[in-house]
Amino acid sequence: xxxxxxxxxxxxxxxxxxxxxxxxxxxxxxxxxxxxxxxxxxxxxxxxxxxxxxxxxxxxxxxxxxxxxxxxxxxxxxxxxxxxxxxxxxxxxxxxxxxxxxxxxxxxxxxx
Numbered sequence: 001x002x003x004x005x006x007x008x009x010x011x012x013x014x015x016x017x018x019x020x021x022x023x024x025x026x027x028x029x030x031x032x033x034x035x036x037x038x039x040x041x042x043x044x045x046x047x048x049x050x051x052x053x054x055x056x057x058x059x060x061x062x063x064x065x066x067x068x069x070x071x072x073x074x075x076x077x078x079x080x081x082x083x084x085x086x087x088x089x090x091x092x093x094x095x096x097x098x099x100x101x102x103x104x105x106x107x108x109x110x111x112x
Contacts (some may be wrong), residue, residue: 003038003073005030006088011075012036030089035075041086042072 002011007030014031040046050069074086085106087095 002036003075005032005038005075006072009075011038011073032075035077037076037079038073039076039080039086040071040073046071 002013004010009030009032011032012035014033046069055069074088076086080086
């Protein structure tokens with residue numbers, strides 16, 4: 001059992017270029033096969049948004065269920081190391097196309 005990313009696609013799915021989406025009406029074109037880990041780069045923002053939107057894990061109508069939270073997750077092959085950046089799949093593909101050299105790509109990201 002693997003987590004769902006920000007698109008609702010299960011991590012470690014694909015291989016054919018398509019993965020299983022858990023949100024109705026959404027397509028999940030990302031090949032996430034081999035990406036078994038998930039990271040939540042916006043966790044603080046997601047939790048603050050949920051609270052501001054009225055989510056209450058102590059409220060019986062929410063079912064005392066933290067699984068109802070929608071978190072922005074990105075599937076990865078391994079846990080990120082200290083100082084590594086995390087991008088969504090679309091921007092990661094753009095960076096990879098623009099910077100063939102990993103060192104140049106990292107230098108570009110660090111210049112932000």
